[in-house]
Amino acid sequence: MSASETRQQIVEVADRLFYERGFEATSFADIAKQVGLSRGNFYYHFKTKDEILGAVIAQRRANTIALLEGWESDAASPAGRILSFVHMLIANRTRIMAHGCPVGTLCNELAKLDHAAGSQAAALFSVFREWLARQFAALGHAADADALALHLLMRSQGVAALATAFRDESFIRREVADMECWLKAQCRAASGRSRRSA
Amino acid sequence: MSASETRQQIVEVADRLFYERGFEATSFADIAKQVGLSRGNFYYHFKTKDEILGAVIAQRRANTIALLEGWESDAASPAGRILSFVHMLIANRTRIMAHGCPVGTLCNELAKLDHAAGSQAAALFSVFREWLARQFAALGHAADADALALHLLMRSQGVAALATAFRDESFIRREVADMECWLKAQCRAASGRSRRSA
DNA sequence: GTCTATATGGGGATAGAC
DNA sequence: GTCTATCCCCATATAGAC
Numbered sequence: 001m002s003a004s005e006t007r008q009q010i011v012e013v014a015d016r017l018f019y020e021r022g023f024e025a026t027s028f029a030d031i032a033k034q035v036g037l038s039r040g041n042f043y044y045h046f047k048t049k050d051e052i053l054g055a056v057i058a059q060r061r062a063n064t065i066a067l068l069e070g071w072e073s074d075a076a077s078p079a080g081r082i083l084s085f086v087h088m089l090i091a092n093r094t095r096i097m098a099h100g101c102p103v104g105t106l107c108n109e110l111a112k113l114d115h116a117a118g119s120q121a122a123a124l125f126s127v128f129r130e131w132l133a134r135q136f137a138a139l140g141h142a143a144d145a146d147a148l149a150l151h152l153l154m155r156s157q158g159v160a161a162l163a164t165a166f167r168d169e170s171f172i173r174r175e176v177a178d179m180e181c182w183l184k185a186q187c188r189a190a191s192g193r194s195r196r197s198a
Numbered sequence: 199m200s201a202s203e204t205r206q207q208i209v210e211v212a213d214r215l216f217y218e219r220g221f222e223a224t225s226f227a228d229i230a231k232q233v234g235l236s237r238g239n240f241y242y243h244f245k246t247k248d249e250i251l252g253a254v255i256a257q258r259r260a261n262t263i264a265l266l267e268g269w270e271s272d273a274a275s276p277a278g279r280i281l282s283f284v285h286m287l288i289a290n291r292t293r294i295m296a297h298g299c300p301v302g303t304l305c306n307e308l309a310k311l312d313h314a315a316g317s318q319a320a321a322l323f324s325v326f327r328e329w330l331a332r333q334f335a336a337l338g339h340a341a342d343a344d345a346l347a348l349h350l351l352m353r354s355q356g357v358a359a360l361a362t363a364f365r366d367e368s369f370i371r372r373e374v375a376d377m378e379c380w381l382k383a384q385c386r387a388a389s390g391r392s393r394r395s396a
Numbered sequence: 397g398t399c400t401a402t403a404t405g406g407g408g409a410t411a412g413a414c
Numbered sequence: 415g416t417c418t419a420t421c422c423c424c425a426t427a428t429a430g431a432c
Contacts, residue, residue: 022310024222027425041398100306107363108298108306112220122363150360150369158356162348165305165320171348225407239416
């Protein structure tokens with residue numbers, strides 16, 4: 001197998017294990033075993049654990065950007081795009097109830113470890129934040145687009161955290177429905193304002 | 199020093215370190231050092247790390263119940279009591295921005311470790327949940343008291359998660375203000391309903 | 397590019413002297 | 415109740431043969 005293919009496999013397995021078990025709890029041996037590699041050979045591809053973490057975060061960032069671009073082309077309206085974000089909670093509910101939000105839990109873990117990559121992990125949130133802010137701006141909320149983006153991110157994080165603790169799928173669905181209501185209210189507020197100013 | 203005093207000191211130090219650094223990342227040596235105990239002597243008080251975790255969770259549970267009882271006597275109205283809960287985010291903002299919510303981050307970590315104590319940690323959420331539900335019921339929201347309690351818990355978790363990632367105090371204050379608005383709306387909805395049914 | 401063998405450090409946990 | 419000394423395991427990381 002070529003080096004780049006092996007490297008890619010390592011990153012994919014590490015990505016999954018860091019999510020399912022956490023960064024610290026995942027050992028080189030765990031990753032090497034699932035890739036089908038000896039521990040020794042592992043170091044040919046990655047010198048340190050932090051290097052793998054950096055590659056995993058970079059891949060998550062690229063995947064996130066691709067995901068958002070997909071939503072951008074799938075949905076015509078800003079509101080429809082924001083709904084795609086909200087419905088991610090339902091689409092990924094099983095994994096969320098088992099392991100939480102991949103971004104939120106990684107940020108929390110790295111914050112506690114005082115790890116240098118903490119800011120790069122937090123930047124994954126920024127990718128969502130800026131994309132959501134653009135959608136809210138397009139919706140007519142130019143002035144408070146960032147605050148609305150953060151508010152929705154906040155809700156998704158809260159839902160993920162409690163869904164993990166209580167393993168309650170109906171809670172997720174109820175809160176998603178509440179976010180849909182909230183979003184509709186934001187749409188009305190924006191169109192109401194534009195009518196008044198017209 | 200008496201055994202019970204030493205034990206209590208161990209639990210307090212472990213509680214703090216589990217919060218600040220995480221459960222797995224905290225070693226016996228870390229705790230022993232801060233208590234001023236040798237590693238060997240440590241095992242006189244606690245046989246396993248899980249035993250310490252159990253004691254820490256039990257203490258957190260007792261502290262939480264005491265906290266809620268304090269709010270119960272401090273504030274006369276259910277709305278005032280709920281506000282005490284909401285304002286906890288501001289009172290603890292510095293620690294939250296550094297290490298997240300003690301309950302949420304512990305639940306997340308234990309979920310990933312597939313640790314047996316995960317359900318006991320989640321029960322800490324239940325203490326808040328049931329207390330909040332009682333306040334909402336007293337407010338006149340008997341039918342959806344639990345859903346409202348979960349909704350507020352969800353928000354506090356979301357705020358804690360993003361506050362840790364972005365270290366943004368103004369975000370916390372803005373979302374707390376939004377929760378106050380939401381709470382007022384719930385009060386109006388309850389009193390409006392009771393007037394109509396009268 | 398992959399392997400085995402190994403160095404080194406730290407973790408949890410125990411035994412037994414004081 | 416506290417200590418030192420020690421065991422064992424597993425972690426990251428390296429060296430060098432193939």
